[in-house]
Amino acid sequence: MAVIETRAITKRFGDGPAAVDGIDLASADGEFLVLLGPSGCGKTTLLRMIGGLEPPTSGDVLIGGRVVTGLPPRARKIAMVFQSYALYPHMSVYNNIAFPLKAAKLPKAEQEKKVAWAAGILGIDPYLQRKPRQLSGGQRQRVALARALVRDPNVFLLDEPLSNLDAQRRASARDELQGFQRQIGTTTIYVTHDQVEAMGMGDRIAVINQGTIRQLGTPREIYDEPADTFVATFLGSPPMNLVPRDDLLIGFRPEQFSPAAGASGAFTTFPFHVHREEYLGAERLVYGETGPTKVVARFPITADVPVETGRTYEFAVPDGDLKIFDAASGLRRPGGAPKLVLR
Numbered sequence: 338m339a340v341i342e343t344r345a346i347t348k349r350f351g352d353g354p355a356a357v358d359g360i361d362l363a364s365a366d367g368e369f370l371v372l373l374g375p376s377g378c379g380k381t382t383l384l385r386m387i388g389g390l391e392p393p394t395s396g397d398v399l400i401g402g403r404v405v406t407g408l409p410p411r412a413r414k415i416a417m418v419f420q421s422y423a424l425y426p427h428m429s430v431y432n433n434i435a436f437p438l439k440a441a442k443l444p445k446a447e448q449e450k451k452v453a454w455a456a457g458i459l460g461i462d463p464y465l466q467r468k469p470r471q472l473s474g475g476q477r478q479r480v481a482l483a484r485a486l487v488r489d490p491n492v493f494l495l496d497e498p499l500s501n502l503d504a505q506r507r508a509s510a511r512d513e514l515q516g517f518q519r520q521i522g523t524t525t526i527y528v529t530h531d532q533v534e535a536m537g538m539g540d541r542i543a544v545i546n547q548g549t550i551r552q553l554g555t556p557r558e559i560y561d562e563p564a565d566t567f568v569a570t571f572l573g574s575p576p577m578n579l580v581p582r583d584d585l586l587i588g589f590r591p592e593q594f595s596p597a598a599g600a601s602g603a604f605t606t607f608p609f610h611v612h613r614e615e616y617l618g619a620e621r622l623v624y625g626e627t628g629p630t631k632v633v634a635r636f637p638i639t640a641d642v643p644v645e646t647g648r649t650y651e652f653a654v655p656d657g658d659l660k661i662f663d664a665a666s667g668l669r670r671p672g673g674a675p676k677l678v679l680r
Protein backbone atom coordinates (compact mmCIF):
# COMPACT_ATOMS: atom_id res chain seq x y z
CA MET A 338 0.00 0.00 0.00
CA ALA A 339 1.18 3.51 -0.61
CA VAL A 340 0.23 7.12 -0.55
CA ILE A 341 0.20 8.90 -3.90
CA GLU A 342 1.19 12.52 -4.09
CA THR A 343 1.64 15.10 -6.80
CA ARG A 344 3.48 18.35 -6.22
CA ALA A 345 2.71 21.32 -8.46
CA ILE A 346 2.40 18.91 -11.35
CA THR A 347 1.87 20.57 -14.71
CA LYS A 348 1.47 19.33 -18.26
CA ARG A 349 1.49 21.52 -21.33
CA PHE A 350 0.85 20.23 -24.81
CA GLY A 351 2.08 22.94 -27.19
CA ASP A 352 1.24 26.60 -26.63
CA GLY A 353 -2.32 26.31 -25.32
CA PRO A 354 -3.40 26.50 -21.68
CA ALA A 355 -1.93 23.80 -19.44
CA ALA A 356 -3.86 20.49 -19.57
CA VAL A 357 -2.88 20.01 -15.91
CA ASP A 358 -2.01 23.21 -14.14
CA GLY A 359 0.08 22.86 -10.98
CA ILE A 360 -1.95 20.23 -9.16
CA ASP A 361 -1.09 19.33 -5.55
CA LEU A 362 -2.86 16.16 -4.54
CA ALA A 363 -2.26 13.61 -1.80
CA SER A 364 -4.20 10.41 -1.29
CA ALA A 365 -4.56 8.72 2.06
CA ASP A 366 -3.16 5.20 2.38
CA GLY A 367 -5.66 2.66 1.06
CA GLU A 368 -8.01 5.37 -0.11
CA PHE A 369 -10.38 5.21 -3.07
CA LEU A 370 -9.81 8.65 -4.55
CA VAL A 371 -11.87 9.75 -7.53
CA LEU A 372 -10.81 12.34 -10.11
CA LEU A 373 -14.05 13.78 -11.43
CA GLY A 374 -14.52 16.38 -14.13
CA PRO A 375 -15.92 17.13 -17.56
CA SER A 376 -14.36 15.89 -20.78
CA GLY A 377 -11.03 17.56 -21.45
CA CYS A 378 -10.46 18.82 -17.89
CA GLY A 379 -7.14 16.99 -17.61
CA LYS A 380 -8.01 14.00 -15.42
CA THR A 381 -6.59 11.34 -17.76
CA THR A 382 -3.43 13.37 -18.28
CA LEU A 383 -3.02 13.63 -14.49
CA LEU A 384 -3.52 9.87 -14.10
CA ARG A 385 -1.06 9.12 -16.91
CA MET A 386 1.57 11.30 -15.25
CA ILE A 387 1.05 9.46 -11.96
CA GLY A 388 1.41 6.18 -13.85
CA GLY A 389 4.54 7.26 -15.70
CA LEU A 390 2.96 7.13 -19.16
CA GLU A 391 3.23 10.88 -19.66
CA PRO A 392 6.20 12.97 -18.54
CA PRO A 393 5.16 16.11 -16.67
CA THR A 394 6.28 19.51 -17.96
CA SER A 395 7.12 20.36 -14.35
CA GLY A 396 6.37 19.16 -10.84
CA ASP A 397 6.75 15.78 -9.17
CA VAL A 398 4.96 12.50 -8.50
CA LEU A 399 5.62 10.67 -5.23
CA ILE A 400 4.54 7.14 -4.42
CA GLY A 401 5.01 5.97 -0.84
CA GLY A 402 6.96 9.13 -0.08
CA ARG A 403 9.50 8.49 -2.86
CA VAL A 404 9.88 10.76 -5.87
CA VAL A 405 9.17 8.62 -8.95
CA THR A 406 8.88 11.39 -11.53
CA GLY A 407 11.69 10.10 -13.74
CA LEU A 408 10.95 6.39 -13.31
CA PRO A 409 9.29 4.21 -15.96
CA PRO A 410 5.85 2.74 -15.19
CA ARG A 411 7.14 -0.70 -14.23
CA ALA A 412 9.43 0.72 -11.57
CA ARG A 413 6.46 2.36 -9.83
CA LYS A 414 4.67 -0.82 -8.68
CA ILE A 415 1.38 0.42 -10.04
CA ALA A 416 -1.34 -1.37 -11.95
CA MET A 417 -3.43 0.44 -14.50
CA VAL A 418 -6.77 -0.53 -15.94
CA PHE A 419 -8.21 1.51 -18.77
CA GLN A 420 -11.55 1.77 -20.44
CA SER A 421 -10.46 -0.58 -23.22
CA TYR A 422 -9.18 -3.32 -20.81
CA ALA A 423 -6.63 -4.27 -23.49
CA LEU A 424 -6.97 -8.03 -23.02
CA TYR A 425 -5.16 -10.31 -25.48
CA PRO A 426 -8.00 -11.73 -27.63
CA HIS A 427 -6.20 -14.93 -28.66
CA MET A 428 -5.28 -15.90 -25.09
CA SER A 429 -7.50 -17.62 -22.55
CA VAL A 430 -8.60 -15.74 -19.47
CA TYR A 431 -6.07 -17.76 -17.48
CA ASN A 432 -3.21 -16.76 -19.75
CA ASN A 433 -4.32 -13.16 -19.79
CA ILE A 434 -4.17 -13.00 -16.01
CA ALA A 435 -0.91 -14.97 -15.83
CA PHE A 436 0.75 -12.83 -18.50
CA PRO A 437 2.57 -10.39 -16.18
CA LEU A 438 3.68 -13.33 -13.99
CA LYS A 439 5.11 -15.20 -16.97
CA ALA A 440 6.87 -12.03 -18.07
CA ALA A 441 8.37 -11.79 -14.58
CA LYS A 442 9.44 -15.49 -14.89
CA LEU A 443 7.62 -16.58 -11.75
CA PRO A 444 7.68 -20.39 -11.22
CA LYS A 445 4.63 -22.10 -12.74
CA ALA A 446 3.20 -23.29 -9.44
CA GLU A 447 3.38 -19.75 -8.07
CA GLN A 448 1.66 -18.44 -11.19
CA GLU A 449 -1.17 -20.93 -10.75
CA LYS A 450 -1.59 -19.98 -7.13
CA LYS A 451 -1.76 -16.28 -7.85
CA VAL A 452 -4.16 -16.61 -10.77
CA ALA A 453 -6.46 -18.79 -8.64
CA TRP A 454 -6.32 -16.24 -5.84
CA ALA A 455 -7.13 -13.24 -8.05
CA ALA A 456 -9.81 -15.14 -9.98
CA GLY A 457 -11.37 -16.15 -6.64
CA ILE A 458 -11.50 -12.58 -5.35
CA LEU A 459 -13.08 -11.36 -8.57
CA GLY A 460 -15.40 -14.35 -9.06
CA ILE A 461 -14.11 -15.31 -12.49
CA ASP A 462 -12.88 -18.85 -11.75
CA PRO A 463 -15.54 -20.44 -13.98
CA TYR A 464 -14.27 -18.58 -17.04
CA LEU A 465 -10.53 -19.24 -16.88
CA GLN A 466 -10.48 -21.35 -20.05
CA ARG A 467 -12.61 -19.00 -22.12
CA LYS A 468 -11.38 -16.37 -24.54
CA PRO A 469 -12.19 -12.70 -23.79
CA ARG A 470 -14.76 -12.53 -26.65
CA GLN A 471 -16.80 -15.20 -24.81
CA LEU A 472 -17.24 -12.90 -21.80
CA SER A 473 -19.58 -10.02 -21.00
CA GLY A 474 -18.17 -6.51 -20.63
CA GLY A 475 -18.34 -6.79 -16.86
CA GLN A 476 -16.51 -10.13 -16.84
CA ARG A 477 -13.83 -8.70 -19.12
CA GLN A 478 -13.39 -5.83 -16.75
CA ARG A 479 -12.88 -8.26 -13.90
CA VAL A 480 -10.25 -10.14 -15.92
CA ALA A 481 -8.42 -6.86 -16.49
CA LEU A 482 -8.57 -6.17 -12.77
CA ALA A 483 -7.36 -9.68 -11.95
CA ARG A 484 -4.42 -9.23 -14.32
CA ALA A 485 -3.59 -5.99 -12.52
CA LEU A 486 -4.07 -7.56 -9.11
CA VAL A 487 -1.63 -10.48 -9.52
CA ARG A 488 1.20 -8.00 -9.78
CA ASP A 489 0.71 -6.99 -6.12
CA PRO A 490 0.62 -3.33 -7.00
CA ASN A 491 1.07 -0.61 -4.41
CA VAL A 492 -1.40 1.49 -6.29
CA PHE A 493 -4.29 1.00 -8.70
CA LEU A 494 -4.92 3.57 -11.40
CA LEU A 495 -8.27 3.11 -13.10
CA ASP A 496 -9.44 5.23 -16.03
CA GLU A 497 -13.19 4.99 -16.65
CA PRO A 498 -13.07 1.18 -16.43
CA LEU A 499 -16.87 0.89 -16.37
CA SER A 500 -17.71 3.09 -19.31
CA ASN A 501 -18.25 0.16 -21.70
CA LEU A 502 -21.00 -1.32 -19.55
CA ASP A 503 -24.72 -0.70 -19.82
CA ALA A 504 -26.47 1.13 -16.96
CA GLN A 505 -27.56 -1.97 -15.09
CA ARG A 506 -24.21 -3.77 -15.29
CA ARG A 507 -22.49 -0.58 -14.35
CA ALA A 508 -24.38 -0.42 -11.06
CA SER A 509 -23.39 -3.96 -10.11
CA ALA A 510 -19.83 -3.45 -11.37
CA ARG A 511 -19.59 -0.34 -9.18
CA ASP A 512 -20.63 -2.39 -6.24
CA GLU A 513 -18.15 -5.17 -7.03
CA LEU A 514 -15.29 -2.83 -7.72
CA GLN A 515 -15.75 -1.00 -4.47
CA GLY A 516 -16.08 -4.25 -2.52
CA PHE A 517 -12.93 -5.55 -4.16
CA GLN A 518 -10.98 -2.39 -3.37
CA ARG A 519 -12.10 -2.50 0.27
CA GLN A 520 -11.02 -6.13 0.48
CA ILE A 521 -7.51 -5.62 -0.87
CA GLY A 522 -7.10 -2.12 0.62
CA THR A 523 -4.85 -0.89 -2.19
CA THR A 524 -4.75 2.87 -2.74
CA THR A 525 -6.80 3.52 -5.85
CA ILE A 526 -7.15 6.52 -8.10
CA TYR A 527 -10.21 6.34 -10.27
CA VAL A 528 -10.96 8.67 -13.16
CA THR A 529 -14.52 9.33 -14.24
CA HIS A 530 -16.76 12.05 -15.64
CA ASP A 531 -19.79 10.34 -14.06
CA GLN A 532 -20.86 12.00 -10.84
CA VAL A 533 -22.95 9.00 -9.75
CA GLU A 534 -19.90 6.76 -9.98
CA ALA A 535 -17.82 9.32 -8.13
CA MET A 536 -20.36 9.87 -5.36
CA GLY A 537 -21.06 6.17 -4.97
CA MET A 538 -17.49 4.89 -4.86
CA GLY A 539 -15.11 7.60 -3.73
CA ASP A 540 -13.82 7.99 -0.19
CA ARG A 541 -12.96 11.43 -1.48
CA ILE A 542 -13.50 13.19 -4.78
CA ALA A 543 -11.20 15.69 -6.46
CA VAL A 544 -13.38 17.82 -8.73
CA ILE A 545 -11.25 19.02 -11.63
CA ASN A 546 -11.90 21.72 -14.18
CA GLN A 547 -9.51 23.26 -16.71
CA GLY A 548 -6.50 21.52 -15.27
CA THR A 549 -7.00 22.54 -11.65
CA ILE A 550 -8.65 20.99 -8.60
CA ARG A 551 -11.69 23.02 -7.69
CA GLN A 552 -12.46 21.02 -4.55
CA LEU A 553 -11.24 17.91 -2.76
CA GLY A 554 -13.54 16.32 -0.21
CA THR A 555 -15.85 13.48 0.73
CA PRO A 556 -18.92 13.01 -1.48
CA ARG A 557 -21.01 14.64 1.24
CA GLU A 558 -18.72 17.67 1.56
CA ILE A 559 -18.62 18.18 -2.19
CA TYR A 560 -22.38 17.93 -2.52
CA ASP A 561 -23.43 19.82 0.61
CA GLU A 562 -20.67 22.40 0.82
CA PRO A 563 -19.50 23.14 -2.72
CA ALA A 564 -16.53 25.50 -2.86
CA ASP A 565 -17.68 27.28 -6.00
CA THR A 566 -20.44 27.42 -8.59
CA PHE A 567 -18.62 24.95 -10.86
CA VAL A 568 -18.71 22.24 -8.19
CA ALA A 569 -22.25 23.23 -7.18
CA THR A 570 -23.56 22.72 -10.69
CA PHE A 571 -21.35 19.82 -11.81
CA LEU A 572 -22.69 17.58 -9.03
CA GLY A 573 -26.37 16.94 -8.65
CA SER A 574 -28.89 16.13 -11.31
CA PRO A 575 -30.58 18.52 -11.77
CA PRO A 576 -27.77 20.77 -10.49
CA MET A 577 -27.95 23.33 -7.72
CA ASN A 578 -30.25 26.29 -8.44
CA LEU A 579 -28.39 29.61 -8.60
CA VAL A 580 -30.44 32.77 -8.26
CA PRO A 581 -28.66 36.12 -8.87
CA ARG A 582 -29.08 38.84 -6.24
CA ASP A 583 -26.95 41.96 -6.58
CA ASP A 584 -23.34 40.77 -6.78
CA LEU A 585 -24.16 37.34 -5.35
CA LEU A 586 -25.57 34.02 -6.47
CA ILE A 587 -27.92 32.32 -4.02
CA GLY A 588 -27.59 28.55 -4.32
CA PHE A 589 -29.96 25.82 -3.17
CA ARG A 590 -30.58 22.22 -4.16
CA PRO A 591 -33.86 21.27 -5.90
CA GLU A 592 -34.74 19.00 -2.95
CA GLN A 593 -34.46 21.97 -0.55
CA PHE A 594 -37.02 24.03 -2.48
CA SER A 595 -40.61 23.46 -1.39
CA PRO A 596 -43.86 25.30 -0.65
CA ALA A 597 -43.46 28.01 1.98
CA ALA A 598 -46.68 26.89 3.65
CA GLY A 599 -44.96 23.73 4.90
CA ALA A 600 -41.67 25.38 5.90
CA SER A 601 -40.58 25.68 9.51
CA GLY A 602 -37.70 27.41 11.28
CA ALA A 603 -35.91 30.28 9.53
CA PHE A 604 -36.45 30.27 5.79
CA THR A 605 -36.29 32.51 2.75
CA THR A 606 -39.12 32.68 0.25
CA PHE A 607 -39.05 32.85 -3.53
CA PRO A 608 -41.96 33.19 -5.96
CA PHE A 609 -42.02 30.05 -8.13
CA HIS A 610 -43.77 30.20 -11.50
CA VAL A 611 -44.32 26.60 -12.64
CA HIS A 612 -43.67 25.68 -16.28
CA ARG A 613 -43.47 21.94 -16.46
CA GLU A 614 -43.41 18.73 -14.44
CA GLU A 615 -41.55 15.47 -14.92
CA TYR A 616 -42.52 12.22 -13.26
CA LEU A 617 -39.49 10.00 -12.80
CA GLY A 618 -41.03 7.11 -10.93
CA ALA A 619 -39.57 7.59 -7.47
CA GLU A 620 -39.49 11.37 -7.71
CA ARG A 621 -40.99 14.33 -9.42
CA LEU A 622 -39.19 17.34 -10.85
CA VAL A 623 -40.99 20.66 -11.18
CA TYR A 624 -39.39 23.18 -13.54
CA GLY A 625 -40.14 26.88 -13.43
CA GLU A 626 -38.78 30.34 -12.79
CA THR A 627 -38.19 32.68 -9.92
CA GLY A 628 -38.11 36.11 -11.55
CA PRO A 629 -36.18 35.61 -14.77
CA THR A 630 -34.10 32.72 -13.37
CA LYS A 631 -34.84 29.08 -14.17
CA VAL A 632 -35.10 26.88 -11.09
CA VAL A 633 -36.11 23.29 -10.32
CA ALA A 634 -37.84 21.67 -7.35
CA ARG A 635 -37.59 17.97 -6.58
CA PHE A 636 -40.10 15.98 -4.55
CA PRO A 637 -40.23 12.34 -3.59
CA ILE A 638 -43.26 10.81 -5.28
CA THR A 639 -44.72 10.18 -1.82
CA ALA A 640 -44.87 13.93 -1.06
CA ASP A 641 -48.24 15.46 -1.69
CA VAL A 642 -47.40 18.78 -3.34
CA PRO A 643 -50.09 19.82 -5.77
CA VAL A 644 -48.75 22.39 -8.27
CA GLU A 645 -50.24 23.38 -11.58
CA THR A 646 -48.44 24.48 -14.69
CA GLY A 647 -48.78 28.21 -15.38
CA ARG A 648 -49.39 29.24 -11.77
CA THR A 649 -47.09 31.00 -9.31
CA TYR A 650 -46.55 29.75 -5.76
CA GLU A 651 -44.63 30.92 -2.75
CA PHE A 652 -41.74 28.52 -2.26
CA ALA A 653 -39.07 28.55 0.42
CA VAL A 654 -35.61 27.28 1.27
CA PRO A 655 -34.45 26.79 4.89
CA ASP A 656 -31.83 29.47 5.56
CA GLY A 657 -29.34 26.82 6.63
CA ASP A 658 -29.50 25.31 3.14
CA LEU A 659 -28.74 28.50 1.23
CA LYS A 660 -25.24 28.69 -0.24
CA ILE A 661 -23.93 32.11 -1.15
CA PHE A 662 -21.45 32.58 -3.99
CA ASP A 663 -19.68 35.62 -5.31
CA ALA A 664 -21.18 36.23 -8.76
CA ALA A 665 -17.94 37.50 -10.31
CA SER A 666 -15.51 34.82 -9.07
CA GLY A 667 -18.01 31.99 -8.52
CA LEU A 668 -16.38 31.30 -5.16
CA ARG A 669 -18.39 30.45 -2.07
CA ARG A 670 -18.74 33.17 0.52
CA PRO A 671 -18.33 32.09 4.09
CA GLY A 672 -21.37 32.20 6.36
CA GLY A 673 -25.06 31.88 5.64
CA ALA A 674 -27.42 33.99 3.57
CA PRO A 675 -27.47 37.68 4.42
CA LYS A 676 -31.20 38.17 4.95
CA LEU A 677 -31.30 41.65 3.48
CA VAL A 678 -30.27 40.65 -0.02
CA LEU A 679 -33.39 38.59 -0.53
CA ARG A 680 -36.44 40.57 -1.40
Ligand code: ATP
Pocket residue numbers: 350356374375376377378379380381382383530
Ligand atom coordinates in the same frame (compact mmCIF):
# COMPACT_ATOMS: atom_id res chain seq x y z
P1 ATP B 1 -11.91 12.82 -21.24
O1 ATP B 1 -12.88 12.57 -20.15
O2 ATP B 1 -12.55 13.35 -22.50
O3 ATP B 1 -10.93 11.71 -21.49
P2 ATP B 1 -9.91 14.23 -19.67
O4 ATP B 1 -10.41 15.07 -18.57
O5 ATP B 1 -9.35 12.92 -19.31
O6 ATP B 1 -11.01 14.10 -20.79
P3 ATP B 1 -7.38 14.77 -20.88
O7 ATP B 1 -7.41 13.59 -21.78
O8 ATP B 1 -6.48 14.72 -19.72
O9 ATP B 1 -8.83 15.13 -20.41
O10 ATP B 1 -7.02 16.05 -21.75
C1 ATP B 1 -6.82 17.32 -21.19
C2 ATP B 1 -6.48 18.33 -22.29
O11 ATP B 1 -5.21 18.03 -22.85
C3 ATP B 1 -7.47 18.33 -23.44
O12 ATP B 1 -7.67 19.64 -23.86
C4 ATP B 1 -6.77 17.50 -24.50
O13 ATP B 1 -7.19 17.89 -25.78
C5 ATP B 1 -5.31 17.80 -24.25
N1 ATP B 1 -4.45 16.66 -24.60
C6 ATP B 1 -4.45 15.45 -24.02
N2 ATP B 1 -3.51 14.65 -24.57
C7 ATP B 1 -2.90 15.38 -25.52
C8 ATP B 1 -1.82 15.13 -26.45
N3 ATP B 1 -1.19 13.97 -26.47
N4 ATP B 1 -1.48 16.13 -27.28
C9 ATP B 1 -2.09 17.33 -27.24
N5 ATP B 1 -3.10 17.64 -26.40
C10 ATP B 1 -3.50 16.69 -25.56
